[in-house]
Amino acid sequence: MLKSAKYVFQGIICLLLLSACNSTKFLQEDQYLLRSNTIKLKNEEKIENKRILQDELPGFYRQRKNSNFLFFFPREWFYFKTSDPGDTTKLDRFIRRVIAEPPAIYSEQLADETASNMERYLRQKGFLDADVLVEDDINRKRTKANVTYYVYPNRPFLIDSVFFSSEDPIIDSMLQRVKEESHFQPGNQLDLGLYEQEKQRVTAFLRNNGYAYYYGNYFDQVEVDTLDQDHKGKVYFNVLNPFGDSTHQRYRIGEVTILPDYDPISTDSVFAIDTIIDGYRFLLEKNAFDVRPQTLIKTMFLRPGDLSSEQNYQRTGRQLSALGMYRFWRIKPEPDPDEPGILNYRVELTPNYKMELGADFEVNYTNRSTSGAGNLIGFAINPSFRNRNLLGGGETLLTNFSTGVEMNFSDRSRFWNTVDLRLQTELFFPRFRDYLGFWSLYNAQPINKKRRAEEDSFYAQLRENAATRLSLSYNYLLIIDWYKYNLFNASYGYDLQRTPTKRYLLNHVGVDLLIPQTQPQFDTLLADNPFLRNSFGQQLFVSLLFRDFNYVYNGRPNRFNESNYFSFSLEMAGAELWAANNIYNGLANRNDIWRLSDTINFSQYARLEMDFRYYKQNTSKRSIASRFNFGIARPFGFTTDVPYVKQFFVGGPNSIRAWAPRGLGPGGYQDPNALDRENNFRLYQTGDLKLEFNLEYRFEILWQMKGALFLDAGNIWTIREDPARCGSQFLFSGTERADGCFNDPFYKQIAVGGGFGLRFDFSYFIFRLDMGVKLRNSYPNFRDESGNALERAYWESFRSFGLSRVAFNFGLGYPF
Known part of the structure; x- marks a missing residue:
């Protein structure tokens, strides 16, 4: 009875708060707050x-209803309450x-304007007989007031035929050759909204074929001759001539002048070098080239003598930007005053600083109170050094050093938990260099001879x-009283930004x-866990032809304010050595396994990971x-288990936030270390397979504070049975071993966590605090919080809830 009374009292308080925030009491007579806008599409035929x-x-919509603050409190109420003449304080x-x-005071005039704008839009989309009616309730x-817009598109008009013309005979003939590529095709709906795209298409085509000073305003407005009886229309496009002239001027490239050390401030430059190299003129104020001329020519x-091309102009600009050596660059086209139809180019390059220092600082916080192990706070400092034009050919040397520590303030006896040191040096060459000859062999194949000439082919883009890229790195990781490792890496490959949204990274070697x-403490665990022991030894990963391939697609928002992100990663090690080892054994009639030493094995494994993200911007907030x-x-070949550092784990600030990193799974296995206060929460659970799903609803609270409601789900599994970890195997149906260990099917082992997050957005960086709570465990509980017997319950009970059950995660930036 007491609990029921408590809930009733809380409900009354909430109702009183909401009633106190009633905005309608501030309205004048004949004023109505706009409560909703609704659109109802009415049409006899199916609408494509x-x-x-x-x-x-x-x-x-010319007017929209007001939004709420913190979901419940109408924002217009705050406006009324702080709009009196005396409300002048800083808080007001x-x-x-x-x-x-x-x-949002309802206006009948604005509603009618909205209906008119909708009709105009529908006619642009080809619904020439569209009608929109307004009804207010x-x-x-x-x-x-609730406003409903009844939209009657009616039957759309289709394109009967398309005609292009121009009084300039050369342009007219060119338009006839490419009219098949038009956005307006016979049989399609008459969507005049495509007019701007068509104008851009024609403009780009002509500017890429010598018409450097052709502009979109020469593309005359579209004319449509409708055939009402058939609901079809003929579309006419016309390219106008320049004012006062009968033809457009077509240009070829004349002289290209490159200024590699251009100073935009200097007005009286004296050039020490004035020379022609491979048809390009170089002007330098210095007595020597800092960058080899061939690097800039590439x-x-x-190219002198070619038709001027906007596409080649942009490609040159992208190449100059990719060098990373110039703070500013400018390409100035200048018509030759003595020779009509010739366009000279002046390329002005302002060098960047040769050397540059930078640094980043990271902070992360993970709450471990859910297991009684305390909290961990991590700090990392990441200085970096960049050296441009290292060897005189536009090469860039980038060195990053990262030093991070993780501390446990709740356990003074083991204050330091983790030390992580990383050193990485990368040397970037500005051009594609096929040192191994692999791509030359690929390009020599007859099937590729045609493709290699196409500008959009992958090889041409490459x-x-x-x-x-040549890369060397070293990583030292120490977990106090647990383990440490040294990891050395060297790689050779390519980095290709093929389009603004698509990036490829390929490593051959x-x-x-x-x-x-x-x-000793960790050795005890290894003795009882063969899976972990086999994956934790000294190992050498070697790839000679293919190491890894990464593809990243970062899409831009579409018309629905939706965007996607997709990444694909495929990694393989040891395939070439394994094949060579097998060939040697076959020829020598032996059964040897090659090793670097008695303690260091060659590892063979393949690893694939995919990450898909979807974003939807509902409103600006x-x-x-x-x-x-x-x-x-x-693993494959002579390797029995995937190396520990290449396995998957879940949990932590950027994963399933109700669990600590490596604290969940695999499968239905429950790590006893998660309940042991003495081990300082050194979790190590990993698996061969990972499934993870995250969902966030992000909203603005006030000022620079934003909130999020999130739901995380997923787990990791082992592919084959692990006797030391009951229930860890990925299965589609449950099985029970002779020792009584039951392995649920994978879908029953999906763990679920949810919570609330705060984000403080300061533009350059975002502080994030996420509070996660376990909703569903990956393993069954057989007793509730009161000790009563249950029948395989997975969902958490919240009869007694406190902060001890909340996992706090602090980090920088969004989790995804």
Whole structure:
């Protein structure tokens, strides 16, 4: 009875708060708050691309209802409460600026304008007979209005035929050759919204074929001759001539002048060098080249004698930017005053600083109170050094050093928990260099002879835009009283930014040497866990032809304010040595396994990981973000288990936030270390397969504070049975061993966590605090919090809830 009374009292308090925030009491007579806008599509025939109409029509609302602060409190109420003449305090002004919104008072005139704009939009989309009606519904108290827009698109008009013309005979003939590529095709819906895209297409085509000073305003407005009886229309496009001239001027490239040490401040430059190299003129104020001329010539797609091309102009600019050696660059086209139809180019390059120092600082916090192990706070300092034009050919040397520590303030006897040191040096060459000859062999194949000439082929893009990368790195990780390892890495490959949204990273050669050293406490665990013991030895990963391939797609928002992110990673080690070892054994009739030494084995494994993210910006203040992550790793050859450093784990600030890093799984296995206060929460659980799903609803609270409601789910598994970890195997149906160990099917072992997060957005960086709570365990509970017997319960009970059950995670940036 006492609990029931408590809940009733809390409900009454909430109702009183909401009633106190009633905005309608501030309204004048005949004023109505806009409560909702609704669109109802009415049509006898099926509407193609109906989703586009449903998504774009709300963009024509001339007035929208007010939003709520913290979901419940109407923002217009704060506006009314702070709008009296005496409300001039700093707090009043802050509330009006950050929280309040002017009230959305319903206007019949604005509703009619909205309907007119919708009709105009529909006619642009080809619904020439469209009609939109408005209906307003005033509530009984005459304080709020609901507005409904009844949209009747009616039958759309289709394209019957398309015609291009120009009084300039050369341009007219060129238009006839490419009219098949038009966005307007016979049989398609008459969507005049494509007019701008068509104008851009024609403009780009002509500017790429010598018409350097052709502009879109020469592309005359589209004319449509409708045939009402057939609901079809003929579309006419016309390219106008320049004012006062009968033809457009077509240009060829004349002289290309390159100034590698241009100073934009200096007005009286005296050039020490004035020379012609491979048809390009170089002007230098210094007596020597800092960058080899051939390096700059290779970036030039503006070649003397060619037709001027906007595409080649942009390609040259991208190549100059990719060098990373110039603070500013400018390409100035200048018509030759003495020779009509000739366009000279002046390339002005302002060098960047040769050397540059930088540093980053990271902080992370993980709450471990859910297991009684305390909290860990980590700090990392990451200085970096950049040396441009190291060897005189545009090479860039980038060195990063990272030093991080993790501390446990709740256990003074073991204050230091983790030390992590990383050193990485990368040398980037500005051009594609096929040192191994692999791509030359690929390009020599007859099937590729045609493709290699195409500018959009992968090989052509690789040759033009890829940067060659040589990398060396070292990583030292120490977990006090547990283990430490040294990891050395060397790799050679390419980095290709093929488009603004697509990036490829390919490594041909890769060598990793892992040398771990364990402490007695960890040796005890290894003795009882063969899976962990086999994956934790000294190992050498060698790849000679293929090491890894990474593809990243970072999409831009579409018309629905949706964007996607996708990454794909494939890694392989030891395949070439394993094949060579097998060939040797076959020829020598032996059964040897090659090793670097008695303690260091060559490892063979393949690892694949995919990450897909979806973002939806509902309004300027609210959005949805989701992520799905899948990974699988398998050993092959003479290796029995995937190396520990290449296995998957879940939990932590950027994963399933209700669990600590490496504290969940694999499968239905429950790590006893998660319940042991003495081990300082040194968790190590990893697996061969990972499934993870994350969902966040992000919203603005006030000022620079933002909030998020999140839901995380997933787990890791072993592919084969692990006798030391009951229930860890990935299975589609449950099995029970002779010793009584039951392994649930994988879908029953999905762990679920949820919570609330705060984000403080300071533009350059974002502080994040996420508070996660376990909702569903990956293993069954057989007793509730009171000790009563249960029948395999997975979901958590919240009869007694406190902060001890909340996992706090602090970090920088968004988790995904």
